[in-house]
Amino acid sequence: xxxxxxxxxxxxxxxxxxxxxxxxxxxxxxxxxxxxxxxxxxxxxxxxxxxxxxxxxxxxxxxxxxxxxxxxxxxxxxxxxxxxxxxxxxxxxxxxxxxxxxxxxxxxxxxxxxxxxxxxxxxxxxxxxxxxxxxxxxxxxxxxxxxxxxxxxxxxxxxxxxxxxxxxxxxxxxxxxxxxxxxxxxxxxxxxxxxxxxxxxxxx
Ligand SMILES: [Zn+2]
Numbered sequence: 001x002x003x004x005x006x007x008x009x010x011x012x013x014x015x016x017x018x019x020x021x022x023x024x025x026x027x028x029x030x031x032x033x034x035x036x037x038x039x040x041x042x043x044x045x046x047x048x049x050x051x052x053x054x055x056x057x058x059x060x061x062x063x064x065x066x067x068x069x070x071x072x073x074x075x076x077x078x079x080x081x082x083x084x085x086x087x088x089x090x091x092x093x094x095x096x097x098x099x100x101x102x103x104x105x106x107x108x109x110x111x112x113x114x115x116x117x118x119x120x121x122x123x124x125x126x127x128x129x130x131x132x133x134x135x136x137x138x139x140x141x142x143x144x145x146x147x148x149x150x151x152x153x154x155x156x157x158x159x160x161x162x163x164x165x166x167x168x169x170x171x172x173x174x175x176x177x178x179x180x181x182x183x184x185x186x187x188x189x190x191x192x193x194x195x196x197x198x199x200x201x202x203x204x
Pocket of ligand 1: 145146147148149180181182183184
């Protein structure tokens, strides 16, 4: 039985490195993988996935309205696909998550999705919400806050180095994302008085 997997984490947890390593393991054994990455914020014609430690691979882009089941089934009809990988899976639509579930259920191909659980305001992304509801296996990719606790939340720092409290779900450009534990996230977001460490806005 092929399964739909959701590997979720906050930013900079190494999700993409894990994805590329897992795909490489298949290919090393002579098997075929299909890689997808969100095309929502990309201008290039050809997609690629790159990790912070320098791994890279070509990937197909998905955008809202694309039928991923149809694309995978078509490819699978002439070249057997052994595993499908989706990076930036938080940007999938609910329909697309269902399409990927059908890839597992009807084509018998495992689908490994990697993405963020929540945005900088602590809200689920559409793709993450559907994946949390539908995936057969949920796997948390762990990373740590500056305090050493598990980081489950993310703050966005604008070009001025200050924490964004509101705004678009995704900002393109010079914004930096930092992963924090829930306690420090609330402090950085100004929802609770900072009790220990100095925030990003303060002196360093
Ligand atoms: Zn912390």
